[in-house]
Amino acid sequence: xxxxxxxxPRQKPWWIAVLLGMVVFGYLQEDAKIKLNHYSNVGGxxxxxxxxxxxxxxxxxxxMYEVRKDWWDRFAPLSKNSFYVTRDTFDIFxxxxxxxxxxxxxxxxxxxxxxxxxxxxxxxxxxxxxERWKMLVLIYAASGLIVAAFWAVDGRGGADDPGYNVAREVxxxxxxxxxxxxxxxxxxxxxxxxxxxxxxxx
Numbered sequence: 001x002x003x004x005x006x007x008x009p010r011q012k013p014w015w016i017a018v019l020l021g022m023v024v025f026g027y028l029q030e031d032a033k034i035k036l037n038h039y040s041n042v043g044g045x046x047x048x049x050x051x052x053x054x055x056x057x058x059x060x061x062x063x064m065y066e067v068r069k070d071w072w073d074r075f076a077p078l079s080k081n082s083f084y085v086t087r088d089t090f091d092i093f094x095x096x097x098x099x100x101x102x103x104x105x106x107x108x109x110x111x112x113x114x115x116x117x118x119x120x121x122x123x124x125x126x127x128x129x130x131e132r133w134k135m136l137v138l139i140y141a142a143s144g145l146i147v148a149a150f151w152a153v154d155g156r157g158g159a160d161d162p163g164y165n166v167a168r169e170v171x172x173x174x175x176x177x178x179x180x181x182x183x184x185x186x187x188x189x190x191x192x193x194x195x196x197x198x199x200x201x202x
Contacts, residue, residue: 007188008127015126022119022177029112029175032090036108038079039093040101042072050097061095069094112175113140120180127184139179143170 008015043049053067072094076087093101117140124130150166173179 005188005191007185012126015123018119018123018126019177022116022123025115025119026176029108029115032108033112034079034081035089036093036101036104039089040098040105042076043098043101065094109171113171116175116179120177123177123180124183127180129184129187132183132187135183136179139183140174143174146170 046052049068052071054064057063057067069091072087072089076089078085078087096104117136120136121130121133124132124136147167147170151164
C-alpha cells in the first residue's frame, strides 16, 4: 500500500480552484436558465405580452421596451424555485420576442454544455489524468445520443412527458462536476480494489 497514489494531487491542488469554478459557473447558469424560462413562460401565458403597448408606441422600439419593462416590474408573477422567490430578469429580455427567446434557450444550452465540458477537461488535467479526455468525450457523446433518442420518441409534448424529463435529467448530469469526478474516482477505486486483492493473496 506504500505505492498507492492519492485520489487527487496534494502538491499542486489547483483542482480545488477548478471545482470552485464549477460551483460558481453552475450557480450562474442555473440563474440564467431560471430567468429565461420564467420570462418565456410569462410571455406564453398572456396573449398580448409580446405586443403590449405596441400601438400606443407606434412601433417605436425604445417605447415598446419601456412599456413592457414597466409592466414586468409592476405585474409580472414571481418566479419560485429552490433558491429564491423573485421577479428579477435580464433587461435584454424586454427587447426580445418569442423567437429570440427560443433561440436564446438553445444557445444558452450549448454554451453551458461547452462551459462544463471545458471545466471537466480542466479538472482532469488538474487531477493529473488528462489522458482520460477521450472517455470524457465518450460520456458526452453517449449522453447526447440518449437525449436525442428520448426527445425524438417522447420529448416534444412538454415538461410532463417522460422523454422531456429524461432529457432534462441527462443534461443535468452533464451540467455538473459528475462526469469528470467519475473519471477520477472510479479508476482510483478500481486500482485500490486490485491492490487490496493482491495484498490479500500475498
